[in-house]
Amino acid sequence: MQFIKPDVNINFIGRKKIAFAISAAMIIISIASLVLHGGPRYGIDFAGGTLVQIKFQQPVNVDDIQSGLETIGLGKSSVQQFGDQQDNEFLIRTDSSVITTEGFSAELKKALAAKTGAEVELRRIEMVGPQVGKDLREKALFAMFYALLFITIYISGRFELKWILSAVMAVALIGAVYVFNLFDVSIPFLIGAALIVSLVLFWFLELKYAMGAIVALIHDVTITVGLFSIFGKEFTLPIIAALLTIIGYSLNDTIIVFDRIRENLRRYHKKPLEVILNRSINETLSRTILTSLTTIFVVATLFVLGGGIVHDFAFALLVGIIVGTYSSIFIASPILLAWQTRQRKK
Amino acid sequence: MVLAVLVAAVIYLLPSLKPDLWPHKQINLGLDLQGGMHLALEVETDKAVESTVERIAQEIREQLKKKHIRQVSVDRIKGTSISVKINQENKIAAVKKLLDDEFKDLRLLSESPADGAETIILDLPDKNREHIKKMAVDQALETIRNRIDQFGVSEPDIRRQGKNRILIQLPGIRDTERAKDLIGKTALLEFKMVDDTHSVQSALKGNIPLGREILYKLDENAQTHRTTRTPFLLKKRTLLTGAYLTDARVQIDSRFNEPYVSINFDKKGARIFERITAENVNKRLAIVLDNNVYSAPVIQEKIAGGQARITGNFSTEEARDLAIILRAGALPAPVKILEERTVGPSLGADSIRKGLISMLIGGIMVVLFMLAYYRISGLIADVALALNIVLIGAGLAAFQATLTLPGIAGIILTIGMAVDANVIIFERIREEIAVGRTPRAAVTAGFDRATLTILDANVTTLIAAVVLFQFGTGPVKGFAVTLGLGVIASMFTALILSRQIFNYLLQKRTVKSLSI
Numbered sequence: 001m002q003f004i005k006p007d008v009n010i011n012f013i014g015r016k017k018i019a020f021a022i023s024a025a026m027i028i029i030s031i032a033s034l035v036l037h038g039g040p041r042y043g044i045d046f047a048g049g050t051l052v053q054i055k056f057q058q059p060v061n062v063d064d065i066q067s068g069l070e071t072i073g074l075g076k077s078s079v080q081q082f083g084d085q086q087d088n089e090f091l092i093r094t095d096s097s098v099i100t101t102e103g104f105s106a107e108l109k110k111a112l113a114a115k116t117g118a119e120v121e122l123r124r125i126e127m128v129g130p131q132v133g134k135d136l137r138e139k140a141l142f143a144m145f146y147a148l149l150f151i152t153i154y155i156s157g158r159f160e161l162k163w164i165l166s167a168v169m170a171v172a173l174i175g176a177v178y179v180f181n182l183f184d185v186s187i188p189f190l191i192g193a194a195l196i197v198s199l200v201l202f203w204f205l206e207l208k209y210a211m212g213a214i215v216a217l218i219h220d221v222t223i224t225v226g227l228f229s230i231f232g233k234e235f236t237l238p239i240i241a242a243l244l245t246i247i248g249y250s251l252n253d254t255i256i257v258f259d260r261i262r263e264n265l266r267r268y269h270k271k272p273l274e275v276i277l278n279r280s281i282n283e284t285l286s287r288t289i290l291t292s293l294t295t296i297f298v299v300a301t302l303f304v305l306g307g308g309i310v311h312d313f314a315f316a317l318l319v320g321i322i323v324g325t326y327s328s329i330f331i332a333s334p335i336l337l338a339w340q341t342r343q344r345k346k
Numbered sequence: 347m348v349l350a351v352l353v354a355a356v357i358y359l360l361p362s363l364k365p366d367l368w369p370h371k372q373i374n375l376g377l378d379l380q381g382g383m384h385l386a387l388e389v390e391t392d393k394a395v396e397s398t399v400e401r402i403a404q405e406i407r408e409q410l411k412k413k414h415i416r417q418v419s420v421d422r423i424k425g426t427s428i429s430v431k432i433n434q435e436n437k438i439a440a441v442k443k444l445l446d447d448e449f450k451d452l453r454l455l456s457e458s459p460a461d462g463a464e465t466i467i468l469d470l471p472d473k474n475r476e477h478i479k480k481m482a483v484d485q486a487l488e489t490i491r492n493r494i495d496q497f498g499v500s501e502p503d504i505r506r507q508g509k510n511r512i513l514i515q516l517p518g519i520r521d522t523e524r525a526k527d528l529i530g531k532t533a534l535l536e537f538k539m540v541d542d543t544h545s546v547q548s549a550l551k552g553n554i555p556l557g558r559e560i561l562y563k564l565d566e567n568a569q570t571h572r573t574t575r576t577p578f579l580l581k582k583r584t585l586l587t588g589a590y591l592t593d594a595r596v597q598i599d600s601r602f603n604e605p606y607v608s609i610n611f612d613k614k615g616a617r618i619f620e621r622i623t624a625e626n627v628n629k630r631l632a633i634v635l636d637n638n639v640y641s642a643p644v645i646q647e648k649i650a651g652g653q654a655r656i657t658g659n660f661s662t663e664e665a666r667d668l669a670i671i672l673r674a675g676a677l678p679a680p681v682k683i684l685e686e687r688t689v690g691p692s693l694g695a696d697s698i699r700k701g702l703i704s705m706l707i708g709g710i711m712v713v714l715f716m717l718a719y720y721r722i723s724g725l726i727a728d729v730a731l732a733l734n735i736v737l738i739g740a741g742l743a744a745f746q747a748t749l750t751l752p753g754i755a756g757i758i759l760t761i762g763m764a765v766d767a768n769v770i771i772f773e774r775i776r777e778e779i780a781v782g783r784t785p786r787a788a789v790t791a792g793f794d795r796a797t798l799t800i801l802d803a804n805v806t807t808l809i810a811a812v813v814l815f816q817f818g819t820g821p822v823k824g825f826a827v828t829l830g831l832g833v834i835a836s837m838f839t840a841l842i843l844s845r846q847i848f849n850y851l852l853q854k855r856t857v858k859s860l861s862i
Contacts, residue, residue, distance in 0.1 A: 001719045006780050105523055125688040132386060132685045143817035150809050158802055238752050241814055241822045248810035252803045259799045287773045294715060295762035298708030302758050305707065307700035310755050
């Protein structure tokens, strides 16, 4: 069986303007949604607060749960159906870190049973204090940033033999971030600035492959985060894990294409870059689609069957894999052309 | 080599599938899969410094008393400083000499003379503070470990995190409320005299006499669950603390059939207790735990032998827990719960079931797809995939890593991505065949060329996994482990195992065509 014939030749590079326009639009929508919602919607891992997952023996009314919560002073918490309808499971969320008080779970059980008339089981309780939430938020940002930097060193080293240059740059950036961090600068702002500085440095140091890969990654992560914001889904620790996996996966895709470009550059060094890029993308197209397909198979099963806790995690992966596959074809490779146009203008 | 790896993998994996078959350890399940409680505590080390300073202030007072220097007030101010106010000019030199001789560890902050009086402010040097803080966390860790050991939890994980945090994982625990009480109680046991010469009522209105305090006794009615608070006016000075305890046990009162906790003091404690009781016959002695009065019996006579009992309407469980925390000792400083995650056992079982179902269905889809797309070669890839999962499981068991729900998700994701290496190789072989090479040459060329590509592509995922591992806590770490193991396993199966199978198939006879 073969989906993609060996002699396929789609002009991907020629359509780069359309692709860039689509991507730019999606990124703008993502950022707009983030701005409108006042940043990502943090789950209790990052915002602090309490989450209780409860299961009733028989169907109950959300309003009854709410009024039960009111009797113990938790009127402000949100109650949400969780998982399938027939499971009778609900999530209760509050901003405050209440459950450290003695006898909370007994009190909660009693209050809920009294109002709903159904027996209730507390299946999961999570409480995160505000300080821990802030710590985790910062750690997550740092993790994303460091992952990106290490990956750039690797790409610049492997593809352009610029090990030292990229390593020095990365170390300088990490050092700068570390020093600024001592001065109590807002972390999101700091990481954002560091990312922009990295991009500018890539541009002037002509770390082309690293630039292509990083732009594609930022593109993927931004769009995934944007979609999360549009659907009102929550950011939790596993979602950060999903984002980092998307980074790894999308890069995997990008590198396969880059690897072919490197090989073809050696083989047909007289042909124009556009032709080589197109040829490389087409040659690897079959693999790109196959791997994405098998990965989407499993992530989709996870999304449908994995249960409530991994639902959002699988959603993030699903979006990331689709966007990541798209970006390695339409974003990462055309960026290699950017320097060429610049040189031509000179 | 392939065989050796496989045999090793099976050996490591066996115990998890059939526990009795092999004495090796099983795969650890995370708290989110087997149920249990995760707690992050912060030791309030500043409080430990405060209580040390309070103790030093007390010592200064006692030394002054011993040397018959009066008209001096010693107070703890601004948390951790001591102010010594001398109201008589002729005593200034003597006080200073005492401070220089006996308390030279203290740092002198200021001396301010004011017509005949003088105020000296002292505090602890930074080095000592840091030491006290460090000791407080060490001791808290030790105490909590003792308490949990005595409570009886299988395989608890208690460790220090950062400077003053303690992480506790209690797998499989059911009664989380009780465990939390047991861990979080400071359990500072103090004996103080009740002041019966002043009126409690007027003290409640705000006229608390000097050196006195009001503490409450809490009683819960067993039927109505209403608590009543009875105020007690106590002398602030602590006569004896739980530090001198050697043992605490639950006993049943034969008359009222009520449990109480009997405590034993060591020699020094027994001597102090004997002295207190001798000096205060017919007065009331309050037993105070964490600033709550438990009981305040009247001392009938001098008590020698160092035995006392704490009563107070306990249930047997409460009495047992109280005995445990008294035996394990007090926390040097209060702890605050920063983070708590509790998963019930039924939810964990649900998660495992759903995870396995997803894994199975996702796996079957991938296997069928590969078979349909690549025929016999697809079968090779499927064999590699199956071994891949075995290897991940074995890796988890071998490194004693913990399998969490995101970890299962990681394995499922790996199933999808694992065939990638094979796809890259097969696509290469197809290209080579299309160019017109013989199957054998095509396979060799395909593998050779694909190797570098696969390495490059996987190293980046590995980088992401390593960063995740560094950053992650609990479940996320579990995901990083399975992702990393998956990447390594898939490189091994694709580059070494698949190749061996191809070589075996091709060397037998001169193959004309390749099913790919």
